[in-house]
Amino acid sequence: MLNGIRKVGAAAALACALFVASCAPASEDATAPKTQFTIGWSIYAGWMPWPYAEQAGIVKKWGDKYGIEIDIVQVNDYVESVNQYTAGQLDGVTVANMDALTIPAAGGKDTTALIIGDYSNGNDGVLLKGTDNLAGIAGQQVNLVELSVSHYLLARALESADLAMTDVRTINTADADIAGAFTSPDVTAAVAWNPQLLTMKQEAGAHEVFSSADIPGEILDLLVVDTATLEANPNLGKALVGIWYETIALMQQDDEAGEAARAAMAQLAGTTPEMFEAQVATTHLYVEPAQAVAAATDPALIETMTRVRDFSFSQGLFGQGASSAEAVGMAFPGGKTLGDGNSITLRFDDSFMQMAADGEL
The missing domain is CATH 3.40.190.10 (Periplasmic binding protein-like II)
Structure with missing residues (x-):
């Protein structure tokens, strides 16, 4: 891949x-x-x-x-x-x-x-399980590669929902591990890029609630x-x-x-x-x-x-x-x-x- x-x-x-x-x-x-x-x-x-x-x-x-x-x-x-x-x-x-x-x-x-x-016009995305409402990310743990463009995308997503970084807790997850981590029932929020993002979207109950297409350029x-x-x-x-x-x-x-x-x-x-x-x-x-x-x-x-x-x-x-x-x-x-x-x-x-x-x- x-x-x-x-x-x-x-x-x-x-x-x-x-x-x-x-x-x-x-x-x-x-x-x-x-x-x-x-x-x-x-x-x-x-x-x-x-x-x-x-x-x-x-x-x-x-x-x-x-x-x-x-x-x-x-x-x-x-x-x-x-x-x-x-x-x-x-x-x-x-x-x-x-x-x-x-x-x-x-x-x-x-x-x-x-x-x-x-x-990136959709190569990067924020995923939630069980809801298609971005506001549902509040209070959740979010798996992502910390201090990367994924972290930046999360910040922009939270801003669009009138939320702050303090409203979530980030869990540093290597890009090689994030698709596997998202299969766990305990992981309900994640930010990733392709090709992992394509795989993670197929997980049962997964919804993309924000992507780089929402912040073009x-x-x-x-x-x-x-x-x-x-x-x-x-x-x-x-x-x-x-x-x-x-x-x-x-x-x-x-x-x-x-x-x-x-x-x-x-x-x-x-x-x-x-x-x-x-x-x-x-x-x-x-x-x-x-x-x-x-x-x-x-x-x-x-x-x-x-x-x-x-x-x-x-x-x-x-x-x-x-x-x-x-x-x-x-x-x-x-x-x-x-x-x-x-x-x-x-x-x-x-x-x-x-x-x-x-x-x-």
Whole structure:
């Protein structure tokens, strides 16, 4: 089955990332031009175009166009992939917006969100047994991966029902264990992501009472790169964006070529075409670069990242040295900023996606 390892244990990830960064050998100068780059990915429906692009020769095609070599490397554990990026062992990585903020950016690594690929549009959900009313969650124990996007989704669900985090008790449950735990009669509330969510929905008496489809655009999946590396090597940005949109266009084709591409992605993910299609159906892909540019320049992105950073700070994910939610600075298109403008470490850059939209790659 397609592993649900996209969004796991952000607090532990931050601690681990800082440890890795402190112990890793010094990486090469990120400000120097170079011709070889490594991009890390982990299994998730919205990120499967990357390994397929390498398999299909699309990565080589765009690398050759710009005179560079790009290695698309699978990291079996999502957290480890982000840790490796934070430690300078990868030039870029696939990551969710919350984890981009709480791991590399909060750890001081200047990071650029080069591509906004998709948002979860039902891949994450809150389940209750015996009731289809979200208000029924009050007073319950909720199994989830604490300090992950599931925790954020729970906070947003409670907010929508005029409830607070103090109205429930969370039980930290690994993503590998949560589907099994939900089969127990004692577990009556849970938050999970696909593919576990699909399995858990089949449990007798289970009702999905809130999902990421209720907060469209808030759980984003990105490709981020080291800012200094991108500035020194703009051809990397051009090639990556070219690779992405060519592959996404192929994936969308309603013909044999498109079907074959999706089937290959499913195989790379270790799942069936049917399971892969089901997860893609609840993933809102920004198929056209202009759509991604619109998402990057929409004021709603700043509102989303404000919610994400406020939640992250409230859970201690910015580290002990952070005195407020303003501690980690973020930059957005149009010169807009959020947080400490003198310490910007997460940048949403629409310029390369705009080149794709304008046909300038």
